[in-house]
Amino acid sequence: MQQRNEQDVMAAWGDRRVPLLSVICLAYNHAAFIKETLDGFLRQETDFPFEVIVHDDASTDTTAAIIREYAALYPSVIKPIYQQQNQYRLGVPFSTRLFAQAEGKYIAYCEGDDYWTDPRKLQIQVDFLEQHRDYVMTYHDAFMFNSQGVVCSPHMQGKFRKDATARELMQARPVSTLTVCFRNLVHELPPELHGVEVLDICWWSLLGAHGKGKFIEEIKPAAYRVHEGGIFSMRSSKQRIQMTTHAYYSLARYYQRIGDQSLYEYFMIQVFAQILASISPISKLQALGQVFQNISINLLRRLTPGV
Template identity: 35%
Template sequence: MNNNTGLKVSVLMLTYNQERYINEAIRSVMLQETNFPFELVIGNDASTDCTGTICADWQKKYPEQIVLFNRKKNLGLQQNFIQTYAQCRGQYIAICEGDDFWTDKRKLQIQVDFLDTHPDYSTCFHRVINYYEDRGTKSLSNGGQKQDTDISDLARSNYISNVSALFRRGLFGELPEWFARVSTYDYAIHLLNAQFGKIHYIKRPMAVYRQHGKAIWSEAGTDRKLDIALVVRELLMDYFKERRTDVYDNLRQSHAQICLNLIRHYTGKGQQEQIEHTEKRLLQYQPQWTMEDVKRMELPRPQSTTQRLAGFVKGMMKRGRAAVSRVIPLPHI
């Protein structure tokens, strides 16, 4: 995809019924201080509250910079992303969902400066503050994160928060046909981009990732979350099987572990039919295993006294940090 507009960055923002949050999200983008032009492309998925009106007010204030799609019909998360993504014109794309926000005026400048001077990188991302709104607690993401990684690392697990990502637009051409079948787009888009360059991590926190009861991911139960993770990996495995065997193998390992976790979840619920379905799903991508292998791996591994003690101490420290975080205010631009 060529960029003939002179735009350096398109900020992609999806929103649906987020009237409590959307103002802060848009404000944090429009207050960015840069030496290049950028646009904000908003896909409002037929919200039934005041989200569309708030977005329209911002668009009137910045008519040359904000592109607003107030959809008349609800498309769902994935189609809203696909159609909004297609309208982005910048050399780079950044993401800020309608219930998240940025906390550093120089966020875009810092990330663009890095990618401009490192052409062998496809993506850069940064640390975020995870805000668990319903509990009022906060935590920092990416503890122990390596500074530079690649697609093989990303195939093991998704460590990129959407609100932190900046990536080059058009590296892989059009979105593949199967993209519409994933329930969340983030992991798929980051892996597709990572085929064409390394990934850089900036330790500086520059955004808040808000987790609350009405968010799509937060609303999903454990089984639904694990199933979403399996579906995207199955689609990605089919895509990478003939392209990158290392990526395919790492995705297979991750898929197997998620299957085992899902089986243990169903075992705790006594859901035998779901257990058997997930076992078959696992063996489809691990044909070298037998059902006896799977049954053996399903059993929880016994912990030593040292491991139990370490887990107890870790849990106490986590609860202590969570309690302290309640009195620490969230940063804002």
């Protein structure tokens, strides 16, 4: 598809220049992919202004140079941020900080190794949120692929290809992160969530306090790339479980502090479920046997006073 120039992108915006929506794009060593990502943003056909905040986290390849080329061609749309020191390794929750810097009323999120396929995506999502104040976010489908082709399609399976209640969002229900468009309400993280690597499920939980989630089937699936440089997708199963467990435990601590006992208990149950998932079947049987033995001993003591 032929690349549009800046005038084409802004043609339907009229005299309006304050962005209604901010696209947040995190990039690190994505030189092989970032052009496809940025082209997916620039193909968006909207009747409202949007900005693209591209955060390069001190890439060691030519990612920053490619971003500079695009920023020079689209200075009114693309707003780059170049880090001199890698923020991810420092544990800085920079993605959430970008939400606070964004001018948009809405946030759309896509990392620099993924891309959007539907030029009407943003218009459809913003139109829905403008018309339905009881919804805080929208999302759609995605497919996973690698250098050999499609790995799994669709990305969202079964029960997740539908709307989410506010409670389900607060329980960190899975959503395809590269497909989301949500109200720009999360500007900082509670201290309990600092250091969490799987931050997206924390965003959904915090956003759930403000409304529901809408699955929009008509939007074409976005493309989720699985490659060796992927922060989450290429981690081992054990590492992914550890990262998710940490996120659940951090959310449990947060909800305990603010006095939401039911959500505290829910996330603690998820922590224990993740721990069980990470140990071998033999260890599970041994652990359950030990629990049964302890329960039996305690019960026997209660039934035999004086022993």
